[in-house]
Every structure is written in C-alpha cells, then in structure tokens.
Amino acid sequence: MSSSTQATSPRDRLAAAPWQLWLTQTLNVARIELRKNILTRRGFGSYLLAFLPALAVFMHGYVSQHGVCNLDEDTKVLAGIFQLYYLRLAVFFGCMGIFTWLFRGEVVEKSLHYYFLSPVRRELLVIGKFIAGAATSILIFGTGVFLCFFFMYSHMGARGSEFVFRGPGLGQLWSYMLVTVLACLGYGAVFLALSLIFKNPVLPGIFFLGWEGINAVLPSLLQKISITFYLKNLTPVAVAPDGLMALFTVVAEPVRPWVAVIGLLLLAAAVLVFACFRIRYFEISYSTD
C-alpha cells in the first residue's frame, strides 16, 4: 500500500467509495432473492400462515352479517389474533422460514458460491438478502393483517365505517402494520444472523421462540431483552392475560412508543452488522454442511 493511501482519512475513503455501484449491486441481489422468495412453492407455508386467519375472520364476518355483532368484542378478538397468532406464531415462524433460508438454504442447495464468486462485497449480500427477506415477509404478513382488519369491520356496515374512518380504527390499522413491519425486521435480522452461526438454525430458533414465549413471566429487566416486549408496547389494543398466565405475568414498566420503534430498529441494525462481520469469514464447504 502506498504512503499516500495510508494517509487517506476514513472520511476520504468513505467519500471515494463506489456508493452507486454498491447500491446497484445490493438492489440486484434483492431483486434476484425476491423472485426466489415470492414466486416459488416454498413460499406456500408463509402464505398459509398469513392468510388462514384472514379466511377465518372472513367466515366470521359472513356468518355475523345476519346476526348481531359486537364491535368492542371483535376489536378485542382482532387484537388477540394479532398478538397471540401473528406476532407469536405466524410472523415468527414465517420469518424463521424466510430468513434462515436466505443463506442456509443456499448452502443446502449448494448454490451460495455463485454469490461469493461475484465481485460483490459480502456485506452487500447480507443487506441485499435482508432487504428481500424483509420485503417478502412484510408483503405477506402485512397483507394478512390488513385482510383480517378489513374483513373484521367491513361486514359491520355503517358502524364499521364509523369506527374505522371517524373513530380509532384507522389508527389501530396503522399501528398493526407498523408492528408487523418491525416484527419482520427484528425477527428477520435475528434469524438471518442465526443462519450464519449455526448449521441447523432451527434448534436455536426454538430456544428463541421459548425465550420470546415466556417473556411475560420473566422479571422486568429480562423482558426488555426480547423483541416481543417492544412490539407489545406498540400494539393499539392490549390483550390482558387471563387464567394461569395472569397469575405468573409480571407487568413491566412500559416504554414509550418512539423508544420501542428506535430500539427495535437499532436491534435489527446491530444484528445485521454482526451478520455482515460473520459473513466475511464464511467458508464454502458444502460437504461438511
């Protein structure tokens, strides 16, 4: 390395970096991965997870059209579906399937080396794949949540419209969508990193599920080291624990919404930085994987 290069400051190096090329390459990685994620049979599981509740809510709406429906009750049911099904199961397992497959799947299919043999910084591969995974999961689960919301209130006629457009409904929808996006980013980053550390990321994924699942009964401090805690703080309608769960639940001090949003984004960014560091030392040895 020449002395003039050594004398170059980090700021100069950043300014001289080929940002436009990096952006193009990252978007190309994301484009290739998006096609793989969305237009394949493998995505069927995620579609099923996302749209089954929407189908159930649609059926509920169809049946209730001829009977009396309770708006407050249905709002609580929707909150329950969102918190207990979408956040704890669907988005969790959907992200597990989508994000762990981004790298580990390519190792299983012995095709990761094609990326490694291209003139692309490995960090850009991580970011491009993460963008594709995030876009896929947000699209699938965001649509699922939106359809649940739509079917829940559309059959109520004027009362439903009143609630959505002149009441708190639209705000709740935005909150649900925001939480879905943050859940996809948070879980996605964790699963992407796990897939770069473990040959079989399912086992640590189950441990992660357990940790997130028992979050409510953990001491207040430990609750804060989880994604669910921050997501729950952002949900528009609280779901009170009942039965045995209520007995063990520890009510932690809530955090402000902006703290939860920024905290989750920072967590996702930190995990991504770790994944970028990890990928630099990733070797292709399919026979041992």
Add this chain to the structure above:
Amino acid sequence: MSEHIIFENVSKFYGEVLGVNRVNLSLAPGITSLVGPNGSGKTTLMNLVTGLIFPTHGRIQVAGVSPNDPEQMFRRVGYCTQFDSFPRGATGWDFVYNSLRLHGLTHAQAKSLAEEAIARVNLTEAAPRKVAGYSKGMRQRIRLAQAIAHHPTILVLDEPLNGLDPLARAETIALFQALGKEGLHVIISSHILEEVDRISDSVVLMSSGYVVAEGQIRDVRREVKDHPMQILVRCSNPGLLASHVFAQNHVVEGKVNPDGKGILVRTRDADEFYLLLNKIASDGLLNIDAVAPADDDVNSIYQYLIGSDGGTA
C-alpha cells in the same frame, strides 16, 4: 502489478484433516494444469485461490489482489467450480444474466455479454430452458459460460471436462486453447491427462495435499531422474544406431521397433544422447528421420511421480 498467482507457504486444514500443506507456487500466465488423484488437494487449492475457503496458514495473491477482496478479484477472475448445482428454478439465461447484473452492469450490458458467452458454449437455443432439465454436459457448459461471461483475465476451471461427450469435449478444449491464445491465465484441474497434456503450458502435480512437482512439462520430466527418459528415433538403420548407443553408460535400454524402422532408447541423460545423435548424423553414418521424446507428457510424469494408485511413487 504481478500477473502471477502466488502461494506463500499455504496450508489448509479442515479440522484435523489435511487439505493442502506448505504450498509454495508462483503460477505464470498461460495454461496451467493441476493434476493429481482424488483427494490430492486440487479443489482445495482452487477454492483457496478464489476465496471460497481461507488458508489456515500462509498467504495467497492473485495478480496482486487478495482473495479476501472479492470486489476487486472477481472483476478479473472467473471460476467454474465442480459443484453441479444451480440457483433454484434458474434458466440457463437467468443464471448467466443474473451473475452479470451482480457486477453492477446495466440490463443492456449484461444482456449483450450473456448472449455472447452462451453462444460461445453453443447453448443459445437451450438458454431459455430451466437448468434442472439440462444434461450434465449442458450444465457443465452453462457454468463455463457464467465463468467467462464477464471477460476475466484469469479463469479457474475445476474438472471442466467432466460429463462432456467427445464432441463437446473437443469443442471445450478448443475453447480453452482459444482463451489461452487470447492471453488468459487459465488454471485447469482434470483427470483426463491426455487432454490436459495437449493444452497445458505448465503443470502442478499434487498428491496427498502436497505439491509433488511443478513447472513446464519437459522441465518436470527432466527432474524425474529415477525414470530414464524414453526417446523414439526413426532412422534407416536401427541396428547400427543400437550398436552406437549401447556403448554409452547413460543408455539403459534400447528396443528396436517391430516395423524395423526405429529404436526406442531409454537414457539417464537426454542431453548427452542428443549430442550423440547429432554426431552420428553429421558423420553420415545413417539417416535420421525423426526424434521424439516418448514420455515427457503429463501422463508419464503422473505415473512416475504419483503412480497409478494415486500414492506418491
């Protein structure tokens, strides 16, 4: 900047299993063949050059660039691996085109280069079909197209002739020769020694993770002192030639050809033998029609140094 591919004391261990050990090489531009039995470390060496794996010890430089810098390296290097696998659902066209888009090329640039590379391996008609439906030879060729599509100056080919039928093999070898003539630095590993021999400028012989010999084929052959060189001489009077050569200490064997028009000599000092032949010819004792080394090919060197069983001889 050096155009050589340099290995400085490179070792690679997979846990406790040896991949390659203490490899010191400086590969000059031209066509270089890596030859050795299965498990000798050829693929490990190629994966090290291309940064798919990292050395446990030592340092590698590819034309002045470290394999840890893919952004710089793969603008100049193409690698056709031995892995017979492809991105899920890809057509031949997608495979080549997408890899070019990863270079940051525009659609038009990538399209033009992809068309050129696919045509070069004769797969234009099959390109829109899914790779999963290709024959093994077609898969091999589309991988080759992907490796050469961005016009690399260094091409690394791991067993590129595997699965090709004789016609495709001949075409592929002709392509390698053409690429070599265009000034590309080509590194090939292959079990098909006769064909490697035809196209290689130099050879690296590997066995059990070690480099057994390296250099130009004739130079390597000269270094193999344990096995006398075989030289075929076509002449008008092989009996007379035999009487002269048997008087030399360095000649260990002479065998008259069954057609009676030549003699196969085994000698420990080829240079001395050639001097003797010159003297015989200049004295007008007999007419020499042709002189040719009979065992300075890759196959013979392989047999002498490594043996047919793959162990170091």
